[in-house]
Structure formats: structure tokens, C-alpha cells
Amino acid sequence: MGRAKIPYDVLLDYTAKILEKLSYSREQALLTARVLVEADARGVASHGVARLLFYESNVRDHYTFPSSPIEVIRETPLSLVVDGHHGVGSCIADFTMTRVVEKALNAGAGFGAVRNSNHFGMAGLWAEMATAQGCIGMAFCNTRTCAIPTFGRERILGTNPVCFAIPTARKTPFLLDMATTTVAHGKVEVYERRRKPLPIGWVVDETGADTTDTTNFQKLFRNSDSEGGHLFLGGAGEELGGHKGYGLGLFVDLLCAGLSMGSWSRDTFNETGGGISQFFGAIRLDLFGKRAEIESHVESILNQVRESSKASGKDRIYIHGEKEAEKRKESLITGIALDEATWRMFENYTAKFGLVGLGAP
Amino acid sequence: MGRAKIPYDVLLDYTAKILEKLSYSREQALLTARVLVEADARGVASHGVARLLFYESNVRDHYTFPSSPIEVIRETPLSLVVDGHHGVGSCIADFTMTRVVEKALNAGAGFGAVRNSNHFGMAGLWAEMATAQGCIGMAFCNTRTCAIPTFGRERILGTNPVCFAIPTARKTPFLLDMATTTVAHGKVEVYERRRKPLPIGWVVDETGADTTDTTNFQKLFRNSDSEGGHLFLGGAGEELGGHKGYGLGLFVDLLCAGLSMGSWSRDTFNETGGGISQFFGAIRLDLFGKRAEIESHVESILNQVRESSKASGKDRIYIHGEKEAEKRKESLITGIALDEATWRMFENYTAKFGLVGLGAP
Numbered sequence: 001m002g003r004a005k006i007p008y009d010v011l012l013d014y015t016a017k018i019l020e021k022l023s024y025s026r027e028q029a030l031l032t033a034r035v036l037v038e039a040d041a042r043g044v045a046s047h048g049v050a051r052l053l054f055y056e057s058n059v060r061d062h063y064t065f066p067s068s069p070i071e072v073i074r075e076t077p078l079s080l081v082v083d084g085h086h087g088v089g090s091c092i093a094d095f096t097m098t099r100v101v102e103k104a105l106n107a108g109a110g111f112g113a114v115r116n117s118n119h120f121g122m123a124g125l126w127a128e129m130a131t132a133q134g135c136i137g138m139a140f141c142n143t144r145t146c147a148i149p150t151f152g153r154e155r156i157l158g159t160n161p162v163c164f165a166i167p168t169a170r171k172t173p174f175l176l177d178m179a180t181t182t183v184a185h186g187k188v189e190v191y192e193r194r195r196k197p198l199p200i201g202w203v204v205d206e207t208g209a210d211t212t213d214t215t216n217f218q219k220l221f222r223n224s225d226s227e228g229g230h231l232f233l234g235g236a237g238e239e240l241g242g243h244k245g246y247g248l249g250l251f252v253d254l255l256c257a258g259l260s261m262g263s264w265s266r267d268t269f270n271e272t273g274g275g276i277s278q279f280f281g282a283i284r285l286d287l288f289g290k291r292a293e294i295e296s297h298v299e300s301i302l303n304q305v306r307e308s309s310k311a312s313g314k315d316r317i318y319i320h321g322e323k324e325a326e327k328r329k330e331s332l333i334t335g336i337a338l339d340e341a342t343w344r345m346f347e348n349y350t351a352k353f354g355l356v357g358l359g360a361p
Numbered sequence: 362m363g364r365a366k367i368p369y370d371v372l373l374d375y376t377a378k379i380l381e382k383l384s385y386s387r388e389q390a391l392l393t394a395r396v397l398v399e400a401d402a403r404g405v406a407s408h409g410v411a412r413l414l415f416y417e418s419n420v421r422d423h424y425t426f427p428s429s430p431i432e433v434i435r436e437t438p439l440s441l442v443v444d445g446h447h448g449v450g451s452c453i454a455d456f457t458m459t460r461v462v463e464k465a466l467n468a469g470a471g472f473g474a475v476r477n478s479n480h481f482g483m484a485g486l487w488a489e490m491a492t493a494q495g496c497i498g499m500a501f502c503n504t505r506t507c508a509i510p511t512f513g514r515e516r517i518l519g520t521n522p523v524c525f526a527i528p529t530a531r532k533t534p535f536l537l538d539m540a541t542t543t544v545a546h547g548k549v550e551v552y553e554r555r556r557k558p559l560p561i562g563w564v565v566d567e568t569g570a571d572t573t574d575t576t577n578f579q580k581l582f583r584n585s586d587s588e589g590g591h592l593f594l595g596g597a598g599e600e601l602g603g604h605k606g607y608g609l610g611l612f613v614d615l616l617c618a619g620l621s622m623g624s625w626s627r628d629t630f631n632e633t634g635g636g637i638s639q640f641f642g643a644i645r646l647d648l649f650g651k652r653a654e655i656e657s658h659v660e661s662i663l664n665q666v667r668e669s670s671k672a673s674g675k676d677r678i679y680i681h682g683e684k685e686a687e688k689r690k691e692s693l694i695t696g697i698a699l700d701e702a703t704w705r706m707f708e709n710y711t712a713k714f715g716l717v718g719l720g721a722p
Contacts, residue, residue, distance in 0.1 A: 078469040079648035108439040151675040176608040201601045208672020240562045241594045247537040247681045258659040259649040287440035288620040298619040311569020314512040320608045
């Protein structure tokens, strides 16, 4: 709409200023702002600065306590368990993954289980900390409930993302960062705004049956009643493999909440705080051979995938993480485009906190 | 119809005898027979004794060489890399996972990458070796090509299963053992026999477009031409998350073939042998806390999932591995049912190898 794109550093600085107004320390604000702006720079707006509203409500509603300490409650040469005491998710993730990668570099592999955390942004950012050091990286988290198990109708699990990253001979790793649900709820909201029926396989209604009725589904979803919800990858029932997606989502909850003795998705956002559980891992590539040789072999497989025949009307086969890496490169040159709602959010924050406007000359 | 069920031990002994006739050693035959019969006992006939025909053709066609040595080509306290020299898949998997679990018990975690292996049966059997010792278990393998990447039309990847297992307070672990494709090819064959159109989301034709035409698809699939093939979980395109399933399948190939410097799916079954690549992992639960406490917490999450509201017309929400564990219990009491094709296969082997018939009194 004629709005200018915002340079990365300007958006970073402005986002950090707002987070400071939300009672984040300068250090917490800068780290969290980077996590959010990185997502926008990569074209993943669902995890970008628009999340400030969610972060604000989390502080207001006593789900996030920025002054909480990060406590290591158990540690071995290969592992740590962290209690985040409902502090800032990105800082807890950074704290844990930094130590997980250190352990991997020292001992070969490192794993961190986290309880009582909060939203940590794109899982891929944490897995990338491992690939940058020549390790396979992993990051998982549970989330506020939105999804139902196969043959269920109650929202008891989250979008429960899995992220696996493997170094390649290129600068960018193979980076699979995916919600285990078919889609995140943001996509339903887009269909609602466009008044479009939902595709079969995204959600079920209060009886657990497939539905395309966007309006009715949104009513159910906004209601505190927990029936009707998102489907896992593969959709309802077993014919298209919905039980597999459900299995991946449940695995994430067992890994994150189970190992940390933390809250599973259904118990997150409770009276004590956000309570998100997470799990991180790093495994050194050179446990298995020369790092450069393995990276070249991985790259050669990826190149053969890229070069294989395309479906009619398609001209490219993507590798996971590629689109986002290319978008990021572009964003660093051209700046980051924000949608109108995000502009309005910033204008409101500008007024509310007495800041100099983001678009100001 | 009306055929008797076969006691587990009888089927085991008979299957082992046939494998010996295929030039497996007694030890290899017994282990492989157990892997196959376990699958039948659990109701997973696709990985059961019916696979003997495939195992026979693999020996005949020089993909499996039972006399090959198993060679450890690299080892650290946490890891090993194994070259199976196209030997017997179940024996290579057992060899590797035994060491992976030992490493986990000694060092906290263990990982094994394998190249030049062959079919190892149900992935879950290997992951269970870890859970039996209080570890999270993982097993992955690539396979003969059958699947296409998102926006592709060429079969370059396999069914590429992932298996994650987590110990619980019950005797049976959470055991997710899934092909990353929507379905394995055996399901297409069932639809072919029943002359039913395929569901959208299982396969694409030679142009990379969704198809329900079972007959035409089977023609494509049986042709050495590699166009048209299975879809990954989530189906074609991105609307239902097909790019996520493709990402999981590709991750499996990078993990198995990449780390072992082995063949990726497209290069398996080549002039030197079967060339399957595999990856195994075990991580001790007590890296994160007291094993019994974690197992109880995991079980409590699973119980809450089991007890959540069911979709209309459904009376049970399953946990992964549960159906198979219940079926196994039943099979040990009642014996194992074989389908007619499998009976005929055994009758042919009985005649060919001069054995005493399986159904004989």
C-alpha cells in the first residue's frame, strides 16, 4: 500500500524499544527483537514482529515474567534441564541452546530439556546455532492447545513444531522447521478475512468431523470450550496418514514435557505462567567422518533432488530452508515489508509509549 | 479360508529354515525370522514373513550377500559408522543398535550410521532395543525409490520411515514407526486387487498431478521409467502440508545416507548391492532426571490423551504402538493368521526346498 520497506536494523531497534516498554531488560529486548525480525526478514511473518501483541498480552496476563531467573536444575556432560520460571522464551532458548552446542563441541552431543518457558520464535533459529558449529541441530516445543488427536474432538495438543537441521557444503543448512499440524492457526485467519471455505484436512468441528465452514470453526475456536480444532498433518482419520501427524505431534509433547517434567500442551498457559516445554539437541557431524566430506555428500544429494524432473507447470523443487534464506538475503538489501495491521500495531505502540514513529523521517 | 493360525515358534522355526535355504547362516536365519515373525505377530503383515519373496530375490539378484562381513569403519565413545557390505539387513541393524545402546549406557547417548545394508524389517524393533534399556530409541532408513518431492514427478526418494520410541511406565513404549510417505506401496496393491480408485493424496501420475487411477498408476510404477510415484504425508503441493512430509522424507535420506557416506534412495539397489542406508540412536532418559519419574510423567500425559473426548462414532483414541502390542499379546496365545498368498508362498517353498509342510500335523 505504498508503505516503505523498513531496514532490518531500524525494525530491530524499534522492536527492542517496544519490548523494553513491556518490561523486558535491554538485553532481553535486543535478543527477542532479533528473533522476531529474523522471522520477518525470512518471510515468516507468522513468527515476526506482529507477535508483539501476543508478547504484550503474555506479560499483562502473567504468563511471561521477564525478571524470572533461568535455573539449571540438572546437568551432565551431555545434557541439561532448565526451568525457565516463565521468563522470556527467546532468552531461555538461547541460554539452553548455547550450552547444548557447547556440550556437543566438548562431548560429541548435547541435549537440553526445558520447562516453564514461553514462545521462542522460529524453531529454526535455535537449530541453526548447531549447524553453524558443524552439528546437526534439533529444536522442538509444545504450544497452547489447538489440535486434536486422531479420532478425538478435544483440543489437547499444540501445533508442536519439529525442527531438524543438517549442515551442507553451502552457507545455509538443510532446515526443516514445521508445525506438526496441517497448518498453523494464522492460515485459518487468512481464510476468514477472505471469506473462503477451509480445505478439508485442516480442522474438524465440535463432533470431530471434517469441516470447511470457516465462520463456524472460528466461533468454536474462540470459545473457551475446547471442542473442535486443528488436525495434524495427514488430516482426519487414517486414510491420508493423520495418525502419523498426530504421532509426531504427540512425540513432541512427550519429548519436551516428558523429559523436562514440564507441562504438556493442555496444561500450558495455566495459573502459574506460560509453561511451554522445549527440547533442543546438537550432534557433531564429525562423530561420523570428516565434516567437509559429509557436507559435500549432503549437498550432492540435495543437488540431485533440485535437478530431478518437475511436475507440469512447476519450475523448481525446493530444499527446506532455501526460500527463507533467499528471502532473508533480499530483505537485508531492500528492507522488510510489513502488512497494514502490523503498521497500525506499531503506530499504536508509538502513541502509547511516546516513541518516535517507525516511518518517521 | 479356514486355515489354522500358526503358533509363533512354529512360524519362526519354519521361516528360519527357508532363510537357511537362501544361504543365510543359522544365526542370520534365526534373527531375520524373528524380525519377520514379530511383524506378523503385531499385525504388520507388510513387514512380515511375506517378505521372504523379496529376501529371496535380493539374494538371487545380488543385492544381499549373506556371507559379507559387518565392518566398523569409524568409532567414538558416542558413535559408530558401519559398512554392511550388502549383508543381511536385520543382522547389520542388530549389530549396530546393540552397540548404540551400549554406548548410550556407558556415555549417555549413542548413534550409529550404516551404509550398504539391506531391509531391516520394522524400524520399531530396533528402537525398542533402546527403550528396553531406559533410553529414547530412534531408527531411520532409506529404501528403494518410490516417492517424489513436492513439485516433482520423478521417483527419487524412498518410503523413508522414521521411528521414535520413548519409555513409559507401562511395559510397552510410545512407539511411532511410520513411513514418511502417505502410504506404503502395499496399500496401493490392495486397492488394485479390489479394483478401487485410489484416494487423492496417495500418488501422482507421470505429469506429477494427483490421480485416482489405480490401474494406470500401477502401470507407471511397474515400468522402469521413474515418473509418477508416491506422495509424502500431506499429499501434493503445499495446501495440506505435502512439503512437510517431503521434508521429513528428505531428512531421513540426509541423516542415513549423508552421515554414513552411503547411497541415498535413488542410488540404492545398484550394481554393487542393496546399498540401503540407516541411522540409529539411543539417549538415556536419566540424563534428564529419575527414569521412573519421567516414565510416570510420560504415562500420565498418555493417559490424559487416551481419556480425552472422542469424535462422533469413535470409542477410542490410540497411542502409537498400542494396537501392535495388543495384537502381539493375542498372537502369542492364538497363533498368527497368514493370508492365502502367504500360505501359497510357504507351500511353494515346502516343495522347492523339500521341507515338511508348515500346516502338516
